[in-house]
Amino acid sequence: MTNQEVRSTTNAAGLTRADYKGAPSTLCQGCGHNGIASQIVAACYELDIVPETVLKFSGIGCSSKSPTYFLSRSFGFNGLHGRMPSLALGAMFADLSLRGIGVSGDGDSASIGLGQFKHLIRRNLPMVYIVENNGVYGLTKGQFSATSEKGLYLKHQGTNPFMPIDLCLEAIASNATFVARSFAGDPKQLKELIKAAFSHRGIAVLDVISPCVTFHNQDDSIHSYTFGREHEEALHEISYIPPREEITIEDFEEGSAREVTLHDGSMIVLKKLAQDYDPTDRFQAIRVLEEAAQNRQLLTGLIYINPNAPTLFDAYHLPETALNRLPAEKLRPTPASLDALNASMA
Numbered sequence: 001m002t003n004q005e006v007r008s009t010t011n012a013a014g015l016t017r018a019d020y021k022g023a024p025s026t027l028c029q030g031c032g033h034n035g036i037a038s039q040i041v042a043a044c045y046e047l048d049i050v051p052e053t054v055l056k057f058s059g060i061g062c063s064s065k066s067p068t069y070f071l072s073r074s075f076g077f078n079g080l081h082g083r084m085p086s087l088a089l090g091a092m093f094a095d096l097s098l099r100g101i102g103v104s105g106d107g108d109s110a111s112i113g114l115g116q117f118k119h120l121i122r123r124n125l126p127m128v129y130i131v132e133n134n135g136v137y138g139l140t141k142g143q144f145s146a147t148s149e150k151g152l153y154l155k156h157q158g159t160n161p162f163m164p165i166d167l168c169l170e171a172i173a174s175n176a177t178f179v180a181r182s183f184a185g186d187p188k189q190l191k192e193l194i195k196a197a198f199s200h201r202g203i204a205v206l207d208v209i210s211p212c213v214t215f216h217n218q219d220d221s222i223h224s225y226t227f228g229r230e231h232e233e234a235l236h237e238i239s240y241i242p243p244r245e246e247i248t249i250e251d252f253e254e255g256s257a258r259e260v261t262l263h264d265g266s267m268i269v270l271k272k273l274a275q276d277y278d279p280t281d282r283f284q285a286i287r288v289l290e291e292a293a294q295n296r297q298l299l300t301g302l303i304y305i306n307p308n309a310p311t312l313f314d315a316y317h318l319p320e321t322a323l324n325r326l327p328a329e330k331l332r333p334t335p336a337s338l339d340a341l342n343a344s345m346a
């Protein structure tokens with residue numbers, strides 16, 4: 001290999017793509033979750049993220065096994081079913097300099113973990129939250145989940161009598177500051193959304209339709225590869241531009257692209273497709289999600305963003321030094337301040 005080739009495969013952090021990989025996947029071949037792990041690897045490599053500065057979190061499910069399959073040099077926490085958000089919140093609070101990525105499933109986040117999902121969102125903890133949504137409990141062999149479509153027929157379950165929960169709508173209703181939907185069969189869009197999510201200062205929720213090839217991949221099902229490929233309606237073509245890169249939007253005709261600047265100076269450029277869509281308009285976001293559900297469309301793209309909302313850390317005025325590195329004498333109240341507190345309650 002020539003020096004030129006070596007340089008071209010090394011990013012600004014001095015790492016190659018292989019440095020971002022995880023252990024070989026033990027999931028079924030063709031599982032959408034594998035495709036998402038690959039795009040997380042690609043996005044982190046392209047963002048020059050140092051793996052040792054990343055915390056990975058998950059709950060329980062095939063999806064929650066995913067963090068094993070990317071960034072093996074990062075720290076990983078596998079929590080209880082549906083409890084990934086509180087685990088993440090505690091760990092992230094201890095060291096604000098680290099980045100967090102949580103990977104969950106539709107069972108993990110929309111069923112047992114729905115309360116935790118919504119409460120993490122309303123606190124705006126800065127982290128990436130990916131739901132690998134296959135509309136089924138894969139790990140426990142094919143039960144309906146809370147995102148399964150009404151009327152869905154599954155071999156061991158019969159017909160689903162209940163309306164589904166839309167996680168993007170739930171996220172927006174909980175005041176999420178970044179909400180996107182993507183499809184494991186659309187790696188290009190997914191990678192750009194993951195990069196934008198890592199640059200967002202706040203909670204970045206990505207609901208990714210991720211087919212379960214073993215228990216739920218019938219052609220007419222909204223969570224299948226065939227349906228996604230035939231019915232995906234992208235709101236826009238999305239490009240992520242890192243802060244260090246000069247912005248040359250020559251490809252876009254004037255008025256055909258919308259730009260959103262993120263806190264770190266990076267930019268998301270959204271090229272108009274069928275409709276002019278403003279992802280900062282919360283009411284429009286809710287309307288397009290409702291319409292997509294009614295028309296049985298797989299609507300993808302950046303659905304909502306508020307790049308300037310205060311985060312959980314802003315609310316607590318945390319010090320620059322990570323809490324887990326502060327010495328005990330700084331963390332512990334002084335005897336005088338404790339005496340004053342006790343006296344105030346006497």
Ligand SMILES: Cc1ncc(C[n+]2csc(CCOP(=O)(O)OP(=O)(O)O)c2C)c(N)n1
Nearest residue numbers: 061062063081105106107108136137138139
């Ligand atoms: C408290 C608790 N209840 C139930 C289970 C059984 N269980 C394990 S994984 C799972 C569902 C996983 O579904 P999902 O999050 O959609 O992940 P997938 O396997 O589909 O990727 C359930 C119900 C458990 N592990 N813990």
Ligand code: SF4
Nearest residue numbers: 028031062138212213
């Ligand atoms: S059972 Fe389904 S969700 Fe689990 S690894 Fe296999 S294809 Fe993926």
Ligand SMILES: [Mg+2]
Nearest residue numbers: 105106134136
């Ligand atoms: Mg699932």
